[in-house]
Amino acid sequence: MALASPHFPGLAAMAGMNSRFPIGPVRIAAEDEPVYVVRSGAVYRGVHARDVGNGLFVIRDSVRGVQISDIEVVGGYRVIENTAVPREAGADCVGLRVRGARASGLRRSFARIRYASHDGVIQDVTASGTLTTGAHDLPVGISFADTAHDFRLERCTMRGFCWKRGERKYWNGDGFSTERGNARILFRQCAAWDNSDGGFDLKSTDTLLDDCISGRNARNFRLWSSIRATRLTSVNPRKIGGIGDTNHFSIMAAQGLRAPLVIHIEHLTVKSNQAWPIFDVHDGPARIIIGSHDIQVPPGTPLVRRRGQGSVPGGVSFAGAPPKL
Numbered sequence: 001m002a003l004a005s006p007h008f009p010g011l012a013a014m015a016g017m018n019s020r021f022p023i024g025p026v027r028i029a030a031e032d033e034p035v036y037v038v039r040s041g042a043v044y045r046g047v048h049a050r051d052v053g054n055g056l057f058v059i060r061d062s063v064r065g066v067q068i069s070d071i072e073v074v075g076g077y078r079v080i081e082n083t084a085v086p087r088e089a090g091a092d093c094v095g096l097r098v099r100g101a102r103a104s105g106l107r108r109s110f111a112r113i114r115y116a117s118h119d120g121v122i123q124d125v126t127a128s129g130t131l132t133t134g135a136h137d138l139p140v141g142i143s144f145a146d147t148a149h150d151f152r153l154e155r156c157t158m159r160g161f162c163w164k165r166g167e168r169k170y171w172n173g174d175g176f177s178t179e180r181g182n183a184r185i186l187f188r189q190c191a192a193w194d195n196s197d198g199g200f201d202l203k204s205t206d207t208l209l210d211d212c213i214s215g216r217n218a219r220n221f222r223l224w225s226s227i228r229a230t231r232l233t234s235v236n237p238r239k240i241g242g243i244g245d246t247n248h249f250s251i252m253a254a255q256g257l258r259a260p261l262v263i264h265i266e267h268l269t270v271k272s273n274q275a276w277p278i279f280d281v282h283d284g285p286a287r288i289i290i291g292s293h294d295i296q297v298p299p300g301t302p303l304v305r306r307r308g309q310g311s312v313p314g315g316v317s318f319a320g321a322p323p324k325l
Contacts, residue, residue: 030076034058038093041065048072054108055081064094073103079127080111096120103127109140110158117148122156129161129195132173139163140174141192144204149183153190162196162240171196171242175217178204180224187212196240198222198250218244219280224252226262233269237276247277247305253284255309260285268293275301281310288316295323 028035028049035056036044040063049056052073059066059082073079079101084091092115101124103110110127113120122142132139141158144151158175165171175192178185182204192199192214199214203224214220215235234248248270253261261284268290270278275298279288288304303325304312316322 025070025072028056030056032076034081038063038066043067044069044071046070050074050076052076052079054078055083057081058083059091059093060085062090062092062094066093066095067097067099068101069097069099071098071101071103073101073106075105076107078106078108078110078112079103080113082112082114082117084115090115093117094119096122098122099124101125101127105130106161107132107134107139108137109143109161111142112140113142113144113148113151114146115148116146118150120151121154122151123154125156126159127157128159129173131160131162131164133164137163138172140177140201141195143174143177143179144182144185145179147181147183149185151184152186152188154188155190156187157191157193158195159193160195162194164196165242167241167243169242170244171218171240173240174198174201174222175214177201178207180204186210191215192217192220194238194240196242197244202227218242218246219250220248222250222252223261223263227264229263229265231267231269232265233271234278235271236273245280245307247280248272249279251279251281251286251288251310253282253286253310255284257284260287260313262287262289264289266291268295270295270297272297272301274298277302277305279304279312279316280307281305281312282307283309285311285313287314288312290316291319293318293320293323295325297325299325301325 025046025048030052032053139161163173173196184206188210195217199217199220201222207227209229211231213233216238220234239246
């Protein structure tokens with residue numbers, strides 16, 4: 001039985017929420033139920049839980065200044081859920097701080113952040129998923145939706161968020177995802193490994209990737225909007241299943257764009273033992289600008305593979321000599 005109900009925490013949980021009480025970890029068997037309904041200004045520290053439902057922490061009202069730290073979760077559905085009741089009511093989360101979390105065996109995600117939530121920081125989080133088979137349970141390690149904006153993610157690693165479906169179907173499952181309407185999301189020293197679709201699947205505007213690595217995903221980076229990156233490393237894309245492409249970078253341009261997508265990477269590292277394309281460009285024009293590079297791939301690896309009406313006007317631009325492929 002859980003030590004805390006979804007509506008009112010028990011005494012042990014209340015002590016764990018207040019940093020003035022130096023107690024040991026609060027241990028919770030959630031039994032696939034949500035646990036804490038988050039309130040403004042609350043501090044949740046030292047919560048260790050197993051078998052969580054749709055939210056160890058549920059943000060269902062507009063809140064500010066919430067802090068979550070030193071969290072361990074083994075098994076369950078999702079750790080942080082941001083959903084109002086009813087959904088249309090809105091539940092903006094302002095100034096969220098998450099630091100120091102470890103979660104494993106998650107069926108859906110570590111966190112989903114929605115509405116106009118903004119000015120959040122998520123640091124030092126490691127989470128792993130399971131092979132999900134539910135019809136509607138698209139797994140994503142950390143996802144942003146609606147108009148959430150101005151979040152900083154630092155030293156976060158998402159691994160193994162996979163959606164097993166029929167071999168003639170698309171196997172989604174991402175490490176990190178943002179949607180159209182999201183803006184100014186910074187990923188610093190983040191990593192995505194072993195996810196069945198994108199390591200980083202990003203539609204947000206004004207996105208910055210700062211020293212990030214993605215490996216053994218079907219598409220290590222799947223980029224739908226212009227982005228800027230300092231250092232990016234792509235390692236051994238791997239097809240886990242389904243009909244999707246396999247490559248280092250999927251550039252998801254679109255027909256009818258007024259201007260090409262611009263992908264600007266200051267230093268690019270690509271390492272692979274198979275000749276997967278480095279850049280797949282879909283359905284429209286893209287400008288790809290690379291500064292320095294370290295590209296170690298088999299001879300004959302395509303630098304660019306065009307999909308549909310995809311194009312790279314003028315070719316990939318390198319600051320120095322282009323790689324010999």
